[in-house]
Amino acid sequence: MAPRIAPRILVSVPISNHIKHSARALVCALTLQLMLLPGIARAQERVVSINLCTDQLALMLAAPGQLASVSRLAHDPDSSAMVAQARALPTNGSGAEEVFLLRPDLVLAGTYTDPATVSMLRSLGIPVELFAPATAISDVPKRMAQMGRALNRSAQADQMIAQFNAAIARLEGDQASPRPRAALSYVNSYSSGPGSLAGDILRLAGFDNVAAEAGLQNVGKIPLETLVMLHPDVIILGRNYPGTARAEDNLSHPALAALNGTVIAPELTDKDWICGTPVVLNAINAMRDLRLRLENS
Amino acid sequence: MSLLTLSDLTLMRATRPVLSNINITIKAGEFVGLIGPNGAGKTTLMRAALGLLPSQGASNLARLPAPLRAKACAWLPQQRDIAWPVSVETLVALGRIPHLPRGQRPSTADQAIIDASLGRMGLHPLRTRIATALSGGEQARALIARALAQDTPLLMADEPIAGLDPAGQIDTMKVFADLAANGRAVLASLHDLGLAARHCNRLLLLDHGRLVADGPPHAVLTEHNMRQVFGVTAHFETTPNGPVFQPLDTL
């Protein structure tokens, strides 16, 4: 689990409302099916995104005016890498009722979006395109391609994919040694192994991930004790959320500071790390800079 | 020497006097029975005398700081509280609390007093038994022994013999009389006027918060007082076996 919990709004649609809308929904559904028939496919004109990552992919790829609304998190500078672009659009609370009233002809959501919301929207006749979270750098072009198809903007998507792949290829070819041993440490002692997007960012930036030594492949816990015993060269801490939570105590535990020769890099895993978009290149570059600074010090 | 001096002790509850202008002096050597019908104010009188209830007038005990008062007078409440399953000996040893410096264990002298108190109340066979598991009468004796272990010049007891069997009642009265004979004083509220007449050398008769009679038993347990205060007729006779008092009938 990435350290991100999207706010969730429970929606209950009153029965009477439901019936009132269902006739219209039927008509909508029929119209949509007609529109989706092969040969007469055309760009969706009113697209609503209800997931932080689909927000950003859509912002990159949508035609002007095509995207009608983004999720509330898209405006949160702590979570969204594209706040400036997102601010131009109204936000939605990701609930079925609210989204339905926006009259979208396509909704973009994540595979972890509340299934109740997704099925409600679909039963109201609105097509919902689900995007799985990226668990590797190689997922990023796939998501861009999926978004391109969904928005009927495949040409733009292909161009972006080519640029991204070229950048990744440059990084792959530029792997130096020695590779410092790094650990990612998020709230509640969660960490990311090599089989995750964050793991790929770390690898491409020129670090070895100690999570692998602890047997962690994807995402999971590394107990504080184990982390200390691994004695990494650098511990990269997850972002600090506003307010207080005991879950974050592991980030400031004195045992980390007491480790001899270990550099603590605070709050580096931020908005650039969350979504599988070309923004991850920023994360990789920031980590590369960190590695170079460590080498020189 | 006066062990208890109450002057004009008065206690009001709302505007109603519960005790009015009580003047009592008790000296060493006296075993004083406090008698009176239910609600006459016997318990209130003793608690006010100890300073456990706020009152007007003066009481030599209430004036003392609590630790000194605990060395001057032992108090045996009517409520037979034994909160925890302690042994009889531990229970009796609680009487030594005022004499022990903080955190100190009982010395051999303390232990001797505890043993003597147990002996006086015939509790040696029960000393290791759990107090809460004893019969009501045995608990009452253990609590009296606790008060004895406080080893004070004055002992105040609220209905100490209620619920004891005849032998227990007589033995307890003899213990109190014996204390008085050995230079201490006892003030005990009693409902058994027959035992009061036989064992006390002085009686205080309380009625509606007033002290209506104070003197030797034959002077207090008069026909007039019995009618006026208790509403009973009674028979009082001094026999070769000592005084005999028996209430006969209600009016």
Place this chain on the structure above:
Amino acid sequence: MKVALILIALCAGLFTLSLVTGFTPVSAQHSLAALLRDDGTPLTVVMREIRLPRALLAVMIGASLGLAGAAMQGYLRNPLAEPGLIGVSAAAGLGAVLTLQTGVAAAFALALPLGALTSALLAVGLILALAGPRGSSLTLILAGIAVSALASALTSLVLNLSPNPFAAAEIVFWMLGSLADRSFNHVWIALPFMALGWVLLAGLGRGLDALTLGEDAAAALGINLNRLRLALVIGTAASVGAATAVAGAIGFVGLVVPHVLRRFVGARPSALLWASALGGAAMVLAADIAVRLLLPDRDLKLGVLMALVGAPLFLHLIYKTRAEFR
């Protein structure tokens, strides 16, 4: 005396066991050596910064809860009086959560235990006022339910309103308690308040002994009941408040420990005080070892284990005292 020696030995043994229990597969000898002598390896850091404060906190918190439980039971003359059951721990948790979420705790370190103490103070005061000097079981339990429910609900509310996405998940921590990844920071902020509480509570022995005979008899034995009550309230609030502030509300310790040890000290409330302090330390140490051995990677909450032991005992006590409810 024999009981004291056994309990001290038990605590020492469990303390050592706690120190050598952890995720790192290193021999006990090796880890203890690394604790005593800084060999520059990460093992010393693990021993000194992670396991030592954890074991110390287990001792401090267990002693606080055991002592407070024994003192409250002694004062109320009721074996059901327990800081966890009657809502003192829950109230302390609320105070701690409030200081954390309002950011006061970040302003100065002692704000956290102070907040917990203040809130616990209100709860103890309220319980004593409601239950009265005789502390009948019915009033105690009803007051406890009310205070606990209110404090828990407000704790949940505050955590749900927190801007931090993880705060709401911590309701469990505040209700059930855990020592996972506590550090010396927590030891140092809790210690002064706990020490104050221990001093106040440990001084109650004589008064609690006298209270065996009831309030009147105790007063006549020279015990100042007002001062005793004040020391009890402040002592309980300080020690339980500090314990809850750093480890959440750990229930049942103050119930189980005095209940089990009472017969070994001849039921004397004064002897039960120190015995329960030692016994509480042993119990929390044992529970904290158990949570690490049973489910090492799940951060099983201490309250879960405590309730498994404590709840049946609580029902047993209720069954025994049910005559009072009629």
